[in-house]
Amino acid sequence: MISLSNEVRNALDNRQPVVALESTIIAHGMPYPRNVETAILVEETIRKRGAVPATCAIIGGKLRAGLVTDELELIGREGAAIPKASRRDLPYLVSKGLHGATTVASTMIIARLAGIRIFATGGIGGVHRGATTTMDISADLQELAQTPVAVVSAGAKSILDLGLTLEYLETHGIPVIGFKTGDFPAFFTRRSGFGVDYRLDTPEEIAHLLDTKWKLGLTGGAVIANPVPEEFQMDADLIEKTIQEAVREAEKTGVKGKKITPFLLARIEELTGGKSLETNIRLVLNNAVLAADISRSLEGQ
Ligand code: PSU
Ligand code: MN
Numbered sequence: 001m002i003s004l005s006n007e008v009r010n011a012l013d014n015r016q017p018v019v020a021l022e023s024t025i026i027a028h029g030m031p032y033p034r035n036v037e038t039a040i041l042v043e044e045t046i047r048k049r050g051a052v053p054a055t056c057a058i059i060g061g062k063l064r065a066g067l068v069t070d071e072l073e074l075i076g077r078e079g080a081a082i083p084k085a086s087r088r089d090l091p092y093l094v095s096k097g098l099h100g101a102t103t104v105a106s107t108m109i110i111a112r113l114a115g116i117r118i119f120a121t122g123g124i125g126g127v128h129r130g131a132t133t134t135m136d137i138s139a140d141l142q143e144l145a146q147t148p149v150a151v152v153s154a155g156a157k158s159i160l161d162l163g164l165t166l167e168y169l170e171t172h173g174i175p176v177i178g179f180k181t182g183d184f185p186a187f188f189t190r191r192s193g194f195g196v197d198y199r200l201d202t203p204e205e206i207a208h209l210l211d212t213k214w215k216l217g218l219t220g221g222a223v224i225a226n227p228v229p230e231e232f233q234m235d236a237d238l239i240e241k242t243i244q245e246a247v248r249e250a251e252k253t254g255v256k257g258k259k260i261t262p263f264l265l266a267r268i269e270e271l272t273g274g275k276s277l278e279t280n281i282r283l284v285l286n287n288a289v290l291a292a293d294i295s296r297s298l299e300g301q
Helices: 006-013 034-048 069-081 087-096 104-114 139-146 162-171 203-215 236-253 257-271 275-298
Strands: 002-004 018-021 052-059 062-065 118-120 150-153 176-179 198-200 222-225
Touching: 002 006, 002 104, 006 018, 006 052, 018 034, 018 104, 018 275, 034 052, 034 069, 034 275, 052 069, 052 087, 052 104, 062 087, 062 104, 087 104, 087 139, 104 118, 104 139, 118 275, 139 162, 150 275, 176 203, 198 203, 203 222, 203 275, 222 275, 236 257, 257 275
Parallel strands: 002 062, 018 052, 018 118, 118 150, 150 222, 176 198, 176 222
Antiparallel strands: 052 062
């Protein structure tokens, strides 16, 4: 059911560090061609850091870990025409032999099947603002509760209700670790005002915590929250105003369900004149470095 690239298969066979990457961020999170350029740059960053990248997707109905450049190009060029695939979409896309761009949830599923324990992305999905009436809670959170893969992100965007997202993570027993921070980062900015569960200052300590969690037989993953580097963060007031505007537009136009996150991301990018895209790219690269360092430590390298 799972198909690995040669590079990823060799690395796993030889117990080399491997970092999983998602493809919804490519197809639905960034515009073409910056999305493809970024996907390639993220992979190169991980290789330079001594680990092997495994970008995950569904290609022609196959669950894939490790894509070739033509496949990255296909996903990036087709963009929104490739279905955004979370857990519930896998059976349909696989049984029909279709392509799919994997979210955090479905990338975790593929990573686990492949035997990859670390995954780098931009931001995780979470509990949406207004979830008390819409019940819009990303399947990413349920996946973190059950699938043993650690996700390195720059926190979550404040298009979500970060307080409720952290409550949900607590309820489901998912540790939230801040890398060199005690404050849960808000994706575009380094601080949200909400605390993380534990602050750890080295990749080795994080790897040791993960190893300990899994040795204890505790199910599920962990959230490793890595703030965007200071020099690339956005102005907090500007981003908050922009997000409020984008959320209002989404309500007015009635965008719902799986379309809401891509809609908000695209509007924020337009409203900030592309500034949010630059920050987005920088924080993903920063997460790739940390994920590679943690995966090396987990493999004892
Ligand atoms: N947050 C971002 N950028 C993204 C996503 C989330 O800042 O690209 C994507 C990820 O793939 C995440 C998904 O897993 O959106 C969550 O979507 P939903 O809320 O529909 O579960
Ligand atoms: Mn949703």
